Amino acid sequence: MNKMDFNKLQNEGVENVPMQQRRDFLKMGLAITGIFAGGTLLSAASTFNKAQAADFAKKYPYSPHYSMVMRQDRCIDCERCMEACVATNHVPNVHGAYRTTILEKDTSDAIGSTKEFIPVLCNQCNLPQCTRVCPTKATYKDKTTGIVMMDIKKCIGCLTCQEGCPYNARYFNEEKKAVDKCNFCIDTRLARGEKDTACAHACPAGVRVFGDLSRQDSEVFKTVHQIEKAVWVLRPEAGTRPNVFYTKG
Amino acid sequence: MGLHFTNGYVRKKRLQIILLQMQHIIALTVLFHHSYQSKGEHLRMTNHSAPTLNELVSGVVDRLKSAGPLYYLLLLITLSLVIASAVIGLLAMFRGHEHYYNVTREIPWGILISTYVFFVVTSTGLCLVSSIGHVFGVQDFMPIAKRSVFLSIATILSGFFVIAFEIKIPWRMAIYNVISPNLTSNIWWMGTLYGVYLAFMFAEYLFLLMNKHNPAVICGFSGSVAGILAHSNLGAVFGLLMGRPYWQGPYMPIYFIASAMMTGCAVIIMFHILGYKINGEKMDGDMERALEVTTKVGIMLICVILFFTTWKLIAGAAGQPNGAYPVVMSEVAGHHAFSFWFWEILLGMVGPLVLFILSKGRNLKIMLIASISMIIGIFVMRFNLVYLGQSLPVYYDLGVNEFKEMLTYSPSIYEIIIAAGGFGMTAFFFLLGEKVFDGHKVEHH
Structure with missing residues (x-):
């Protein structure tokens, strides 16, 4: 059928369109709107794209600049990441002790799936509050990797870092007698030649993508530096410039 | 050996x-x-x-012999409180804090932090209000100098006593505060400056005892400066946390200083009236005048803090700012409303304000009731401040199931005993000081 013929066709109206097709069409519209709205409101991508070329060195001052991207919609809450983290990093089995967890969100009025799972861990921020507030430099940014580390012998247990962290990423480990937190398995895996963290390695759904943000060929770099899909960070208003990003799709 | x-x-x-x-x-x-x-x-x-x-x-x-049995009973009770809290604190330290304290990952600071804040607020207030006289030369305030400086030392020591059991590994602080200081940390500045403050207050008290006016003034002035810097840094410990909107901003350091002076007035009035009761003596005209002007300053400072509190509430409500609005609403009309309106506002400020005005700064009974009410209210005020700032989960706006509600905390009996130990220590030093230093009498020149 050419274009002229198409114009001659009579309008059939919407009366005969099945209900399922109508719903699918509406869903598609909402999804597109949602992506645009989400991209505008939440995404850090627009900021990144504006800044990336000129501010590259300033933005990713570490080499390797470790980062994680969460493909949030892939998470099924199997908790294998949490189990792997506990086993690898000797996290004690007491209430409130974890380096990473999965948060659950119900959106009861959503169309389609109403449940989301949001994995969280230390965001290894570029401007971390925890290191600024620590009185004894017991927590600090690793000069090479940018990972927020703990020097447990210096920790006095004032817990100000816990107060300062906008991501609830820290807890006091009574066994170590120091605050404990995720360090991207730098001592338990990366130092032993492994290329990823225990949680990323254990995830069967490929939710957690770990990599070096300073390398343009890394998956984390490619995901963060694109504009097709929304990429966001948690609590951007805290101004800590986190290195854990979230995306869907 | x-x-x-x-x-x-x-x-x-x-x-x-x-x-x-x-x-x-x-x-x-x-x-x-x-x-x-x-x-x-x-x-x-x-x-x-x-x-x-x-x-x-x-x-x-x-x-000491001339004191009655009540004095010794009180001495015994206060000392027992100190010992009980020290025993519990040490048990918590060595057996694991999680068995003794109700603080959690989400609310890591509980009543021990707020009690510490209360004591250092009190100490700074005592130092600042008493310095009006013996440092800045306002004659009317002179008679309260010695007891106030003594009590500022007693209260800061009580604060350190309580915080020693709140901090999980305090001995590391003694080492690494010195060899690994973090100059961007308000906790570091606060700790260090309070150490300096304590040294100046000790020196000032000794010079006051020796009746060496000039060195006492220098130490008093230096102590006041160190106290203001230390205390505003304590405010900044809360105020500069970017992830806690209820606390965040320049309000906290400013509020802390004004609030310290308000507390100082209440504590000066209460301890001076009690001190004279313990020693069975009648106040002379100078002391009565000193308490009268302290009451007036107290009235002014209550108004200042009421003004601050009003604007803090309005700022947290207008435009419903993220992070602050739910907390302010819980304070005004929610879970914390009773604690806020009854303890903090009525007992801590409005009640004493009315009573102080009625007393005209001369009716000691009313002033004593007002100051005790005020001290109780201010203690709850400090607790509310510390608790409320943490009550909103950091992931609240994310809307996740785990953090949809405000967080709750109530202190364990062990935490309460340790906090009471701080009060026991201040009371013990106060009672002992009244007899050892003979009612902190001031020389007339």
Whole structure:
């Protein structure tokens, strides 16, 4: 059928369109709107794209600049990441002790799936509050990797870092007698030649993508530096410039 | 080892020597004190006729002997509180805090932090209000100097006592605060400056006892500066946390200083009236005048803090700012409303304000009731401040199931006992100070 013929066709109206097709069409519209709205409101991508070329060195001052991207919609809450983290990093089995967890969100009025799972861990921020507030430099940014580390012998247990962290990423480990937190398995895996963290390695759904943000060929770099899909960070208003990003799709 | 004794006789002798040395240390402490009482007879010392050690010790002993059974009972109760809290604190330290304290990952700071804040607020307030007289030369405030400076030392020590059990590994602080300081940390500045403050307050008190005015003024001024810096840094510990909108901003350091002075007035009024009751003495005109002006300053500062609190609430409600709005609403009309309106506003400020005005700064009974009410209210005020700032989960706006509700915390019995130990320590020092330093009398010139 050419274009002229198409114009001659009579309008059939919407009366005969099945209900399922109508719903699918509406869903598609909402999804597109949602992506645009989400991209505008939440995404850090627009900021990144504006800044990336000129501010590259300033933005990713570490080499390797470790980062994680969460493909949030892939998470099924199997908790294998949490189990792997506990086993690898000797996290004690007491209430409130974890380096990473999965948060659950119900959106009861959503169309389609109403449940989301949001994995969280230390965001290894570029401007971390925890290191600024620590009185004894017991927590600090690793000069090479940018990972927020703990020097447990210096920790006095004032817990100000816990107060300062906008991501609830820290807890006091009574066994170590120091605050404990995720360090991207730098001592338990990366130092032993492994290329990823225990949680990323254990995830069967490929939710957690770990990599070096300073390398343009890394998956984390490619995901963060694109504009097709929304990429966001948690609590951007805290101004800590986190290195854990979230995306869907 | 020096403490390895060979037989009972030598051990007894050495103990006698140690006791004698302790007696001398106590005597040296009171040596600086100019006036003392002996068996009801007032002996006025002068710089030219220094008393012997025996005279000083016997003066203290006589004053302690003259005290009634209630005094000793109170001394015993307060000391028992200190010992009980020290035992529990040490148990928590070595057996694991999670067994004793109700603080959690999400609310890591509980009543021990708020009690510490309360004591350092009080100490700073005592220092600042008393400095109006003996540092800045306003004559009316002169008579309250000695007792206030003594109490500022007692309260800061009580604060340190409580925080020692709140901080999980305090001995590391002693080492790494010195060899690994973090100059961007408000906690570091606060700790260090409070150390400096304590040293100046000690020195100031000694100079006041020795009646050496100029060095006392220098130390008092330096102590006030260190106190303001330390205390505003404590405010900044809360105020500069970017992830806690209820606290965040320049409000906290400013509020802390004004609030310290308000607390200082209440504590000065209460302890001076109680001090005179304990010693069974009547206030002279100068002291009455000093308490009258302190009450007036107190009235002004209550108004200042009411003004601050009002705007804090409006700022947290107008435009419903993220992070602050739910907390302010819980404070005004929610879970914390009773604690806020009854304890903080009514007992802590409005009630005392009315009573102070009614007392005209002269009715000591009303002033005592007002100041006690105010101190109770301010203690709850500090608790609310620390608790409320943490009550909103950091992931609240994310809307996740785990953090949809405000967080709750109530102190464990062990935390309450340790906090009470802080009060016990202040009360113990106060009671002891009244007798050892003879009602902190001030020389007339």
